[in-house]
Structures are given as C-alpha cells and as structure tokens.
Amino acid sequence: MRTDVNTLGEFGLIEHLTRDFPLLQPSSLKGVGDDAAVIDNGAFCTVVSTDMLVEGIHFDLAYVPIKHLGYKAVVVNLSDIYAMNAFPRQITVSIAISNRYSVEALDDLYAGIRAACEAYGVDLVGGDTTSSPKGMVISITAIGQGEKELLTYRNGARVGDLICITGDLGAAYLGLQLLEREKQLWQENPGIQPDLEDQKYAVGRQLKPEARRDMIETFRKVGLKPTAMIDISDGLASEIFHICKQSKVGALVEESGIPMHPEAELLALKFKLDPATCALNGGEDYELLFTIDPADVEKVKYLPEIYIAGEILDANDGIKLNTKGGNLHDLKAQGWVHF
Amino acid sequence: MRTDVNTLGEFGLIEHLTRDFPLLQPSSLKGVGDDAAVIDNGAFCTVVSTDMLVEGIHFDLAYVPIKHLGYKAVVVNLSDIYAMNAFPRQITVSIAISNRYSVEALDDLYAGIRAACEAYGVDLVGGDTTSSPKGMVISITAIGQGEKELLTYRNGARVGDLICITGDLGAAYLGLQLLEREKQLWQENPGIQPDLEDQKYAVGRQLKPEARRDMIETFRKVGLKPTAMIDISDGLASEIFHICKQSKVGALVEESGIPMHPEAELLALKFKLDPATCALNGGEDYELLFTIDPADVEKVKYLPEIYIAGEILDANDGIKLNTKGGNLHDLKAQGWVHF
Numbered sequence: 001m002r003t004d005v006n007t008l009g010e011f012g013l014i015e016h017l018t019r020d021f022p023l024l025q026p027s028s029l030k031g032v033g034d035d036a037a038v039i040d041n042g043a044f045c046t047v048v049s050t051d052m053l054v055e056g057i058h059f060d061l062a063y064v065p066i067k068h069l070g071y072k073a074v075v076v077n078l079s080d081i082y083a084m085n086a087f088p089r090q091i092t093v094s095i096a097i098s099n100r101y102s103v104e105a106l107d108d109l110y111a112g113i114r115a116a117c118e119a120y121g122v123d124l125v126g127g128d129t130t131s132s133p134k135g136m137v138i139s140i141t142a143i144g145q146g147e148k149e150l151l152t153y154r155n156g157a158r159v160g161d162l163i164c165i166t167g168d169l170g171a172a173y174l175g176l177q178l179l180e181r182e183k184q185l186w187q188e189n190p191g192i193q194p195d196l197e198d199q200k201y202a203v204g205r206q207l208k209p210e211a212r213r214d215m216i217e218t219f220r221k222v223g224l225k226p227t228a229m230i231d232i233s234d235g236l237a238s239e240i241f242h243i244c245k246q247s248k249v250g251a252l253v254e255e256s257g258i259p260m261h262p263e264a265e266l267l268a269l270k271f272k273l274d275p276a277t278c279a280l281n282g283g284e285d286y287e288l289l290f291t292i293d294p295a296d297v298e299k300v301k302y303l304p305e306i307y308i309a310g311e312i313l314d315a316n317d318g319i320k321l322n323t324k325g326g327n328l329h330d331l332k333a334q335g336w337v338h339f
Numbered sequence: 340m341r342t343d344v345n346t347l348g349e350f351g352l353i354e355h356l357t358r359d360f361p362l363l364q365p366s367s368l369k370g371v372g373d374d375a376a377v378i379d380n381g382a383f384c385t386v387v388s389t390d391m392l393v394e395g396i397h398f399d400l401a402y403v404p405i406k407h408l409g410y411k412a413v414v415v416n417l418s419d420i421y422a423m424n425a426f427p428r429q430i431t432v433s434i435a436i437s438n439r440y441s442v443e444a445l446d447d448l449y450a451g452i453r454a455a456c457e458a459y460g461v462d463l464v465g466g467d468t469t470s471s472p473k474g475m476v477i478s479i480t481a482i483g484q485g486e487k488e489l490l491t492y493r494n495g496a497r498v499g500d501l502i503c504i505t506g507d508l509g510a511a512y513l514g515l516q517l518l519e520r521e522k523q524l525w526q527e528n529p530g531i532q533p534d535l536e537d538q539k540y541a542v543g544r545q546l547k548p549e550a551r552r553d554m555i556e557t558f559r560k561v562g563l564k565p566t567a568m569i570d571i572s573d574g575l576a577s578e579i580f581h582i583c584k585q586s587k588v589g590a591l592v593e594e595s596g597i598p599m600h601p602e603a604e605l606l607a608l609k610f611k612l613d614p615a616t617c618a619l620n621g622g623e624d625y626e627l628l629f630t631i632d633p634a635d636v637e638k639v640k641y642l643p644e645i646y647i648a649g650e651i652l653d654a655n656d657g658i659k660l661n662t663k664g665g666n667l668h669d670l671k672a673q674g675w676v677h678f
Contacts, residue, residue: 003442005470013468016442017449021456021463025428027484028462037464039429039482041380050465050480052433056472089364090378094391094478103342103355110356117360123367124360125376126389128478129352131344133395137471139433139478141389143378145366 033246034154035083035230036144045151047144049080055135063179063194066105068207069138070112076233077142078120079211079286083231084153085219086146090125091117094139096132120213150225152290157228157247161291163310164226164300165257166215169236170275171264173282175199175206177271201263209286215306224299226290235283238333240319243291250313253331255323257309276323280331372585373493374422374569375483384490386483388419394474402518402533405444407546408477409451415572416481417459418550418625422570423492424558425485429464430456433478435471459552489564491629496567496586500630502649503565503639504596505554508575509614510603512621514538514545516610540602548625554645563638565629574622577672579658582630589652592670594662596648615662619670 008016018032029045030038036049053059053073061069074091081088093113097106117124122142182194211231219225228247230239236258244251258279268275291312292300300306313320321331347355357371368384369377375388392398392412400408413430420427432452436445456463461481521533550570558564567586569578575597583590597618607614630651631639639645652659660670 001443005436005438005440005442005445008442010468013442013445014466017445017468018463018466020449021453023462023464024460025462027428028464031462031464032466037429037431039385039464041383041385044380046378046380046385046482048429048431048465048480048482050431050433050467050478052435052467052469052476052478054435054469054471054476057435057470089366090376090387092376092387092389092480094389096391096393096396096476097344099344101344103344103347103352104340106344106352106356110359114360121363123362123364123370124357125362125367125370125378126387127353127357127371128389128391129349129356130391130393131396132393132476134473137391137393137435137476137478139389139391139467139476141387141431141480143385143387 030153035080038084038151040148043148044145045148047081047084047086047146047151048141049077050139050141051077053138055137060183062183064207067108067112070109071116072207072209073138073140074113074116075209075211076286077140078122079231079233081142081144082211082213082216083229083288084144084146084151085216085226085229086144086151087216088120088122088142088144090123090143092126092141093124094128096130096137098132098134098136101136120211152226152229154228154230154243155246157243157249157291157312159249159312159314160294161227161312162294162297162308163251163253163312164290164292165236165259165287165307165309166212167285167287167305168259168261168264169232169285169287170268170279170282171202171205171261172209172284173278174264174267174271175202175204176284178202178267179206199263199267201261202267205285209284211286212288215288218303222299222303224292224296226292229288229290232285232287232289233283235281236289237280237331239289240331241333243289244319248315250315250317251310251319252313253310253321255321257307259307369492374419377423377490379487382487383484384487386420386423386425386485386490387480388416389478389480390416392477394476399522401522403546406447406451409448410455411546411548412477412479413452413455414548414550415625416479417461418570418572420481420483421550421552421555422568422627423483423485423490424555424565424568425483425490426555427459427461427481427483429462429482431465431480432463433467435469435476437471437473437475440475459550491565491568493567493569493582494585496582496588496630496651498588498651498653499633500566500651501633501636501647502590502592502651503629503631504575504598504626504646504648505551506624506626506644507598507600507603508571508624508626509607509618509621510541510544510600511548511623512617513603513606513610514541514543515623517541517606518545538602538606540600541606544624548623550625551627554627557642561638561642563631563635565631568627568629571624571626571628572622574620575628576619576670578628579670580672582628583658587654589654589656590649590658591652592649592660594660596646598646
C-alpha cells in the first residue's frame with residue numbers, strides 16, 4: 001500500500017508520525033504540538049523549537065538576499081520561543097549545501113545569522129555543515145528559558161477570553177506576491193529593473209521579519225500572562241484553529257479588528273486580492289496571537305500595537321468570522337500547503 | 340571572489356563560519372567545537388547536539404532499510420551526548436522529503452526512531468516536517484543532562500594520560516564497503532542475490548550501530564571521570580587529532596592496542612585493505628575514545644570492552660603511531676571528506 005503524504009497535510013502528517021511517542025522522561029513537560037517543547041529544569045524551563053527551511057520550497061535565492069535568509073531563518077525560530085512567553089538564549093544552525101555555494105555566499109548567510117544573534121541576544125552554540133546533492137537546507141534549533149509558571153501554551157484559552165494580535169498582518173504575504181511577480185517579469189525580460197520602490201514596507205516584512213521580543217518584555221513589565229499564545233507563521237486563521245483545537249473552544253473573530261498596514265491594503269487591491277483574506281491566510285508576519293482574561297483588558301488597552309480582534313466562545317459555537325459587512329461566516333484555515 | 344567550500348574541508352568550514360560568534364549568554368558554557376554544546380542550568384547542565392543527514396551523501400536507501408536509517412539517525416546523536424559524559428533525555432526530529440516517499444515509508448522511518456527512543460529512554464519532543472524538491476534530509480537534535488562537574492570535554496587530556504577505546508573499530512566501514520560492492524553487483528545484474536550471509540557483524544555495525552550508554556553508566560558505577568572524551572564517528576585518527584588539538588597535547592597510539600573484530604580483520608583482507616587503516620580511518624563505529632589519569636588505571640583494567648591504546652604526550656612530540664612492526668609513523672587523519 002502506498003499513501004501519498006499529500007493526503008494528510010503538514011499538520012496531519014506530524015500528528016500521524018508522532019502519535020505513538022509517549023513522553024516518559026519526567027523532565028519532558030511538553031512534547032510535539034505547541035510552538036516549542038518544554039523541558040523541566042526546576043524553577044526555569046528549557047524551551048526548544050526547531051525549523052527546517054528548504055531551498056525551492058521555503059525560499060528562493062532569485063530574490064532573497066542570502067544575508068536576509070540567514071537573519072530570517074533565525075528570527076522565525078526565536079519567534080516560536082517568544083510565543084511560549086520565554087526568552088531565547090542559544091541556537092544551533094545546521095546547513096546542507098551543494099557545491100554551487102561559495103565560502104563567500106556562506107559568509108553572507110552567517111553574517112545574517114550573526115546579525116540576528118546580536119539583535120536578539122542569543123548565542124550560536126552548535127550545528128553541522130554538510131554537502132547536499134542539490135540546493136540548500138537550513139535547520140535551526142532555538143533554545144530558550146522561561147519561568148515554569150509564566151510559560152504560555154496553545155491550550156490555555158477559556159470561554160470569554162479576548163483574542164489579541166500584535167502588529168499588522170498580511171504584508172509579508174503581499175511582499176512575497178510582489179517579489180514573485182517581479183521575478184517572473186525578470187525571467188521574461190532580464191533587462192528589466194525590479195519595481196519595488198514604493199512597496200518597501202511589504203517587501204521588508206517578507207524579507208526581514210522581526211520576532212516580538214518587545215511584546216514579551218512588555219508583558220513582563222505590565223504583569224500580564226496571556227492565557228494562550230502562538231506566533232502567526234501560517235496565517236491568523238490557521239493559528240486561531242490551533243488555539244481552538246488545543247484549548248477545546250470556539251472563537252469569534254471580528255474582521256474589523258484585524259490590523260493591516262495601509263500599504264498592504266493598497267497592495268492587496270492592486271493584486272485584486274481581498275485584503276482581509278491576505279491578513280487571515282497570508283502568514284509569515286511573525287506577530288503574536290494571544291488570548292487574555294477579560295479582567296486583564298486594562299493592561300493591554302493602552303499598549304501600542306496590541307489589537308483586540310475577537311473573543312473565545314464555547315466549542316459548540318464553532319469558529320466564526322464577523323465580516324465588516326456584518327455577515328457571520330465559518331472561518332476557514334487555508335494556511336500554507338507545502339506538500 | 341569565489342572560494343570553493345572544498346578548500347576548507349568540513350571542520351575548517353565550521354571553524355571559518357563560526358569564528359565571529361562570541362558567547363555572550365552567561366548560560367552558554369560551551370559553544371561550537373565539542374561533541375555537544377553545554378548550557379548552564381545550575382547543578383545540572385543541558386547538553387545539546389545536532390546532526391544533519393542527507394540522502395545521497397550520508398545514506399543510500401538502495402541498501403539501508405529505512406527503519407534502520409531512523410534508528411541510526413537517533414543513535415549517532417545520542418552518541419554525542421554520551422561523549423560529554425551526560426545522558427540524553429529528549430530529541431527533536433526534522434525531515435524534508437520529496438513526494439517520492441509514501442506515508443508508509445515514513446512510518447517505517449519513525450518506527451526506527453521510536454525503537455531508538457525506547458532503547459535509550461529518550462522522548463521525541465518536537466520537530467518539523469516539510470517537503471523537499473528531491474531526496475530526504477533528516478536533522479536531529481539531542482538534548483541531554485549532566486552534572487556540571489562530571490561533563491567531559493575534548494580539551495581535558497594531559498600529558499601522561501592513557502588513551503582508551505571502548506569496543507572494536509573498523510567493522511562499520513568494512514560493512515559499508517560490502518554493501519556498496521553488493522549494490523554495484525546488483526546494478527550490473529539485478530537478478531543477483533546479495534551475498535552478506537557470512538558478514539553479519541560488519542553489516543550490523545554499519546546499519547544498526549549502538550551508542551555506548553552502558554559505558555557512561557559504568558563510569559558512574561566505578562567512579563571514573565575521563566579527562567577528555569569524544570565519540571568515534573569520523574575515525575579514530577581524526578578523533579585523536581581533535582583531542583590533541585583542543586587539549587594542546589601530542590599522542591602515541593599503539594597499533595597493537597587498537598581493537599578489531601576478527602570478522603572485520605578478515606573482511607579487510609578480502610577487500611585487500613590494511614586492517615589497521617580501516618580501524619584508524621574507517622569511522623561510524625560510534626565507540627568512545629577517552630583519556631584517563633594513569634592513577635585511574637585500576638578502575639578500567641578489568642572492565643570488558645575497554646582497551647588501552649596509547650598515551651598522551653607533549654605537544655612537541657607530535658601525534659605518532661607505533662606500528663605492529665615496531666615503526667614509528669606520524670599519524671594521519673583522513674576522516675570522512677563529504678565535500
């Protein structure tokens with residue numbers, strides 16, 4: 001028998017492959033299924049997250065400067081640690097590369113990795129370099145630290161909690177559309193100059209995303225512990241589904257509450273795309289989605305870049321989107337399908 | 340300018356790429372350059388090691404059963420944790436796969452991973468699955484725990500220390516030669532049956548290596564702390580060089596003290612290879628190379644599968660091999676060259 005991996009999808013495949021792995025070590029507090037694994041070390045926990053980026057699937061060096069690739073590869077992993085309400089401290093970086101890459105290209109890659117390490121205060125402590133028959137694969141593991149009682153999981157949202165989003169959504173996806181379009185134009189006519197001039201914001205969100213370390217620091221300052229948290233890597237809708245599934249709740253998302261940058265909205269219209277769909281399903285913005293106890297609303301109300309975009313409902317109420325037009329739809333999670 | 344990665348070699352490339360990464364986090368006790376990174380968590384340290392395996396470079400599914408691949412991929416990482424005199428507790432597994440792989444094939448891979456987790460008492464706590472344009476890449480990170488004062492580094496060997504080896508060497512390399520030969524014969528004549536019958540030991544060492552957890556447990560029992568330790572993944576000669584370089588010492592290795600299995604010796608002769616060269620440069624046996632204070636010799640003398648194979652010298656004495664014929668040669672580290 002031969003079952004195609006496409007039939008399961010990425011999340012289905014992970015669930016399927018890891019279903020028979022019980023956690024037996026007393027220090028394994030959290031295994032597969034959150035932004036990061038959690039290992040007990042007494043008062044402080046070690047939080048571990050890992051990501052693999054494959055050339056031709058996750059990145060295209062035709063328009064991604066390799067230094068930016070190094071930076072982004074680190075940032076997306078750090079984002080997972082922050083999404084646990086913890087702080088990254090170390091990373092390991094493994095790369096497989098074909099002989100098409102020169103030492104100078106790798107120096108640029110590691111310059112980007114170093115820039116991210118410096119910006120976020122993490123140390124590169126290990127890794128592996130090996131050759132690959134074709135293309136590049138980057139695998140990064142981020143290791144963080146967090147107080148056990150402050151860690152936030154995907155399964156902590158309760159009915160009545162408010163749904164919050166940091167920063168704006170959709171721009172990274174639209175930046176990608178723009179880069180893809182310019183690449184295609186360039187392939188058809190190599191003499192052409194790319195026209196990205198007036199879209200710096202969206203292109204920047206795609207090429208050089210940042211992780212919301214500032215928000216985690218702010219939470220500490222104002223004494224806020226979200227009830228659940230996840231980073232928005234696959235798109236808001238997909239992340240809402242993760243939180244609802246693991247917390248066994250439903251949700252009502254207000255389309256009017258989903259923050260978008262004006263440049264991203266305009267770009268969506270240029271591409272004849274629905275801006276809200278880009279914000280809901282675009283992904284790669286690396287903002288945080290979190291839920292809070294309504295009693296904590298005063299703590300976030302006056303904070304910049306935190307938007308309240310809905311409410312947690314009972315599981316029986318489903319996962320709904322209240323559109324700007326006032327219609328109630330079932331929310332659909334498209335996310336990214338790599339397979 | 341374009342410098343080919345071949346000019347640096349694998350270890351040179353890692354050194355080159357990571358040379359400008361200072362360790363700034365107080366918890367980063369050890370970064371790049373040992374079997375594993377060490378993170379301070381008070382009395383106990385977290386020990387982290389990571390490896391990337393690429394299809395067509397590190398494994399060939401023409402003769403490696405995919406379940407064995409999963410088992411071995413885990414074991415080689417655990418071996419790095421044991422080489423720190425620590426115990427692995429958790430792993431993360433990331434894979435990139437082309438659509439050539441079925442869910443059933445991945446189930447077999449994960450069955451091997453699970454068998455290793457069960458055999459060594461480690462939990463799978465995270466990872467990533469993604470698609471790849473071609474072939475398979477497996478990246479595993481092992482996370483272990485060790486008492487800070489018991490951890491063994493590569494840089495602790497002192498002049499006069501004895502050089503010890505667990506188990507026998509060379510068989511895994513010879514098993515690989517045999518499998519490669521049978522693959523070639525099979526490609527020339529697909530009707531042929533592989534002839535591995537009488538070489539079970541060498542083939543088993545290649546396809547299903549084990550990490551020396553038993554030795555680390557024995558060290559604890561007899562109260563032995565090696566002065567330096569490394570696992571033998573790239574070949575004894577290469578590992579001796581790592582220890583000597585980092586400990587700033589020389590070494591004298593006795594060819595007569597290098598343990599070989601009789602089947603491996605016979606197989607070497609069949610292949611018209613010098614058995615000692617196979618043992619020195621073969622690699623993939625995943626035995627431990629360690630040095631001990633001569634005052635501790637009584638603790639290891641009567642232990643099975645521990646062989647004393649030489650002595651640590653002053654750095655000015657170089658790294659020498661005393662052959663069975665009584666000649667003194669400079670030892671050469673060929674190791675594995677993947678680039």
